[in-house]
Amino acid sequence: AQSVTQPDIHITVSEGASLELRCNYSYGATPYLFWYVQSPGQGLQLLLKYFSGDTLVQGIKGFEAEFKRSQSSFNLRKPSVHWSDAAEYFCAVGANDKIIFGKGTRLHILP
Amino acid sequence: DADVTQTPRNRITKTGKRIMLECSQTKGHDRMYWYRQDPGLGLRLIYYSFDVKDINKGEISDGYSVSRQAQAKFSLSLESAIPNQTALYFCATSMTLGLGTDTQYFGPGTRLTVL
Numbered sequence: 001a002q003s004v005t006q007p008d009i010h011i012t013v014s015e016g017a018s019l020e021l022r023c024n025y026s027y028g029a030t031p032y033l034f035w036y037v038q039s040p041g042q043g044l045q046l047l048l049k050y051f052s053g054d055t056l057v058q059g060i061k062g063f064e065a066e067f068k069r070s071q072s073s074f075n076l077r078k079p080s081v082h083w084s085d086a087a088e089y090f091c092a093v094g095a096n097d098k099i100i101f102g103k104g105t106r107l108h109i110l111p
Numbered sequence: 112d113a114d115v116t117q118t119p120r121n122r123i124t125k126t127g128k129r130i131m132l133e134c135s136q137t138k139g140h141d142r143m144y145w146y147r148q149d150p151g152l153g154l155r156l157i158y159y160s161f162d163v164k165d166i167n168k169g170e171i172s173d174g175y176s177v178s179r180q181a182q183a184k185f186s187l188s189l190e191s192a193i194p195n196q197t198a199l200y201f202c203a204t205s206m207t208l209g210l211g212t213d214t215q216y217f218g219p220g221t222r223l224t225v226l
Contacts, residue, residue, distance in 0.1 A: 009151070034214065043115075043201060043217035044154075090153060097161070098144075098169070099205075099215055103153035 002027045002095035004102035012108040015083055021076040021105050023091030032094030033074040035065055038104075039087045047089075050074065061085070083109050114138045115218040117202050123224045130189040132221050134202030142205045143185040144215065145169075145177060147198040154201065160185055161207070192225040199223075 003026045013019055025031055032051050036044040048059025055067040065076045074091060086109045091102040115136045124130055134143065141162050146154040146169075156169030158177040166177060174196060178186045189196055199222050203215040 032213075036217075043219045044203075044215075045217070046214050049214055094213075097167070098156060098159065101154040103151060 002093055002100050004091050004093050004100055006089075006091055006102035006105050008105045009103070010106050010108065012110060013081055014110045016080050019076075019078045019081045019085070019107070021089050021091075021107070023074045023076065023102060024072050025074065025091070025093045026072065027093050027095055033065075033067060034092040034094065034099065035059065035063070035074070035076050036090045036092060036101075037061075037087050038090065044090065047076070081107075081109055083111065085109060115202060115204055115216055117200075117218040117221050119221060120219065121222045123226065124192055125226050126193055128192050128225075130192050130223065132187045132200055132202075132223070134185045134187070134218055136183050136185075136202075136204045136216075138204050138216060139182075140204035140206050140216070141182065142207060143179065144203040144205075145175075145185070145187045146201045146203065147171065147196075148201060148220075149198050157187065157200075189223075189225075192223075194225045197223060197225045 005024045034049045035047040038044045047063050048057045050057045050067045088104045088106045090104045092099045118133045144159040145157040155171050160166050160179045163179050176188045199220050201220050202218040205215045206213045
């Protein structure tokens, strides 16, 4: 069965520091992969997606993610975080008719 | 105007009451979804619909029902609400993409509290 694992429930980084959020998936075929962000009190907003082609995907707000088939991973990165990046981040895999979400990683930013 | 709207945004109700949450979209998408979000559990799919005549159960459909009144409208009902249905509920829409699923666009959510 398809699944998505986000190993880190919470991550804290200092403003200006680099960020990497981990995501591992389980899916038999070539996956469609997504990262969404949920700011406090808001719905989910798409950051980026991977369907095929270049394995390094650029998204909004300065985020990028790299698809590594050999590691079944799709980690999200940002070179320098801003206080406004504090939010919850969800990795997801498109599995046939549905999207399956991970349980999320909450990002805290230290001033 | 928002592409995906949900009403109400907040609702407090009592155990045993019937509740309907409504979702409307102006994106022209065929596919619509209902999720619930609980702390630490991420989003779990309740029901999804590929068109007006196609309704499918998700992973946690017990205690819920849905109605796809039109391409643009997808309602979620709790026939007899219970406290463990207290959660944040999201509606989402997407286009069809071959055999896969394209990006989902989310509404702002409905916070439901069942006392």
